[in-house]
Amino acid sequence: MQKKSPKKEFSVKKEFGLHDALREADRCLLCHDAPCSSGCAATTDPGKFIRQLRFRNIKGAARTIRRNNILAGVCAEVCPTCKLCVEKCSRTGIDRPIQINDIQRFLADYQNEMKIDVFDAPKPLKKKVAVIGAGPSGLSCAANLALEGYDVTVFEKNKTAGGVMSWGIPYYRLSRKTLSRDIKEVERLGVKIKLNTPVEGKKAVEKLLKDGFLSVYMSAGLTTANFLRIEGSDLKGVFTSVEFLTLVNDEKNRAKAETMVKGKKVAVIGGGSVAMDAATSAKILGAERVYSISLEALNELPADIEEIELANKYHVIFKPSTQVTRISGKAGKVSGISGCEIEWKEKGKFVPDNARPIKGTDFSHNVDAVIFAIGSRVGKEVVEMAADSKIALAKNNLVKIDAKYATAMKGVFAGGDVVNGGNTVAYAVFQGKKAAEAIHEFISKGRR
Numbered sequence: 180m181q182k183k184s185p186k187k188e189f190s191v192k193k194e195f196g197l198h199d200a201l202r203e204a205d206r207c208l209l210c211h212d213a214p215c216s217s218g219c220a221a222t223t224d225p226g227k228f229i230r231q232l233r234f235r236n237i238k239g240a241a242r243t244i245r246r247n248n249i250l251a252g253v254c255a256e257v258c259p260t261c262k263l264c265v266e267k268c269s270r271t272g273i274d275r276p277i278q279i280n281d282i283q284r285f286l287a288d289y290q291n292e293m294k295i296d297v298f299d300a301p302k303p304l305k306k307k308v309a310v311i312g313a314g315p316s317g318l319s320c321a322a323n324l325a326l327e328g329y330d331v332t333v334f335e336k337n338k339t340a341g342g343v344m345s346w347g348i349p350y351y352r353l354s355r356k357t358l359s360r361d362i363k364e365v366e367r368l369g370v371k372i373k374l375n376t377p378v379e380g381k382k383a384v385e386k387l388l389k390d391g392f393l394s395v396y397m398s399a400g401l402t403t404a405n406f407l408r409i410e411g412s413d414l415k416g417v418f419t420s421v422e423f424l425t426l427v428n429d430e431k432n433r434a435k436a437e438t439m440v441k442g443k444k445v446a447v448i449g450g451g452s453v454a455m456d457a458a459t460s461a462k463i464l465g466a467e468r469v470y471s472i473s474l475e476a477l478n479e480l481p482a483d484i485e486e487i488e489l490a491n492k493y494h495v496i497f498k499p500s501t502q503v504t505r506i507s508g509k510a511g512k513v514s515g516i517s518g519c520e521i522e523w524k525e526k527g528k529f530v531p532d533n534a535r536p537i538k539g540t541d542f543s544h545n546v547d548a549v550i551f552a553i554g555s556r557v558g559k560e561v562v563e564m565a566a567d568s569k570i571a572l573a574k575n576n577l578v579k580i581d582a583k584y585a586t587a588m589k590g591v592f593a594g595g596d597v598v599n600g601g602n603t604v605a606y607a608v609f610q611g612k613k614a615a616e617a618i619h620e621f622i623s624k625g626r627r
Contacts, residue, residue: 191351191489192256195281197237197289203278204233210269215279218267220605222612223248225264225279228286241290244283245297249322249364250315250344250608252291252357255284257348258605259483291360298368304328306622309392311378314342315604316595317398318365319611320618325368327619332392333370336377336560342400343596344604346425349456351463352489355430379560381567384591394618397570397578397586397593398611401601402558407448407551411506416513420449420457420552427460440548441465446516447495448503449552450475455486455495457552462493470544472498474521474534481529501542502534506549517543557597575600584614585621592618 213226224247231240244251260266260280268276290297308324310317313335321331339345340362344353366372378387387395404419406412418439426436440461447458450473458471471490473480477499480487490497503518520540524533557576565572569588571579577600578586578593585592594610596602 190354192284192354193281195278195285197285199278200232200282200285201235203282204229206270207233207277208269209233214267214269215264215277218264220258220263220603221248221250221254221608223251223254223283223605225283229277229279229282232282232286237286237289238293238295241286241293241295242297244286245290245364248605248608249319250361250604251283252287252361253315253344253353254605254608255280255287256353256357257344259485259603261484263603263605287357287361291364298326301326301328303330306330307332307392308394308396308618308622309334309378309387310396310398311384312342312398312400312595312597313337313340313362313372313374314398314400314595315344315607316400316611316614317342317396318362318370319608320396320398320594320615321370321611322365322368323612323615324618325365325370327615329619329622331370333372334376334378335372335374336379338375340372340374346428347421347453347456348428349424349460350428350430352456352486377560379563381563383564384568384570384588388590393622394590394592396611396614396618397561397564397591397597398595398607399558399561400596401555402560403556404551405554405556407503407553409503409505411508411513412549414506414508414513415511416508416548417506418548418550420447420453420550421555423457423550424453424460427464433464436460437464440469442467443547444468444470444545445548445550446470446472446503446544446546447550447552448472449554450480450482450499451552451554452482452486453554454552455482455490457550458495459486459490459493461550462490462495469493469495470498470546471495472501472503472516472518474500474502474531475529476500479529502536503549507543513547513549515543515545516549517541555601561597583617583620584610585617590621592621 216224216226228240228243265276307330310321310333404421426432445461445466461469502521505517507515520537521534571587573579594614595607
């Protein structure tokens with residue numbers, strides 16, 4: 180009998196209704212300079228929509244959010260607001276900051292459920308633009324170009340749109356309903372999203388330009404997981420975070436992810452947000468014990484505090500300031516890990532080359548699976564697209580752009596993780612918006 184996929188969908192987000200949103204808005208100090216707005220990476224302008232909500236202009240507040248951020252629902256659920264808008268809130272010095280992300284989440288849901296019209300239909304320009312990648316930056320760029328009247332086509336190699344939002348952020352942190360709603364908001368603007376349609380090869384970008392697209396926006400993201408080549412890394416039971424989380428977030432294949440960890444002892448190597456997601460997901464899917472092993476100390480972990488707290492809630496065991504040096508195995512399968520504690524040669528430089536082993540701190544653990552969550556890099560498709568073209572690549576094969584998101588190839592622009600090496604969804608949305616402005620200027624005025 181075929182094993183059924185775990186069907187239970189749940190969320191770690193608390194319920195937050197109209198009463199809660201109004202109560203929080205009433206606490207706003209109505210700051211003239213609205214520091215929360217300056218702290219928003221996506222320029223959603225929380226100062227404005229909270230002010231509108233406080234004066235009971237609920238529809239206006241909902242419109243403000245969606246007009247400023249086409250992926251407003253997603254950002255409300257996954258943004259590290261403790262480092263952004265919430266951190267800047269002026270109420271912090273009085274009692275506690277406004278729950279800005281919860282207000283935004285409520286208003287994004289309200290706009291959708293009440294079917295509030297947000298955008299006026301633009302006058303079609305009959306000019307085509309291509310976007311490579313349906314992640315947050317690509318969708319943001321596509322939506323903003325569509326609002327200018329462009330005929331936009333997004334080419335996505337995967338079977339679903341959303342990029343890292345779809346396969347990388349666990350379903351319990353980002354509701355699939357919210358993601359689907361936000362993508363539909365983009366499509367309602369007339370954007371065409373072609374799934375299972377990779378753009379690849381040395382002349383791929385040139386071909387799009389020859390096919391009548393006046394400009395191309397590259398936003399392919401970071402699609403290849405980094406892998407630590409140590410003894411035993413080729414054993415059965417060693418996975419990357421991309422492999423594991425892709426299955427976790429695919430309801431039809433979640434049972435495969437469950438098989439990888441259920442009843443097992445799992446070591447997750449890495450200290451970032453992806454590592455926390457992998458560790459927590461493993462526990463949720465039934466892992467007996469999960470170790471989160473990082474070079475960084477607990478107070479140095481790059482993961483967001485909410486994700487660290489969630490991992491703690493699910494009893495993930497943290498082993499900070501620690502380095503795995505060997506994966507042992509029996510009969511070709513993972514049976515354990517070995518390593519030691521480390522200290523930094525140079526303080527504040529959190530990279531593997533700066534780690535120094537501490538003598539006498541060797542350790543070993545029996546584990547059945549190892550998940551590498553040590554970052555991602557540009558995929559080979561981007562490298563191939565840049566070959567034999569004027570598209571220049573920088574360190575780590577990131578795409579080089581100027582101040583207006585233009586590459587060295589005329590008409591070709593780039594943004595998102597493929598340029599910045601990995602950042603928040605909100606920042607990807609911002610880069611997509613700014614790139615759309617630059618593309619519009621390039622096409623309409625014939626200059627960069």
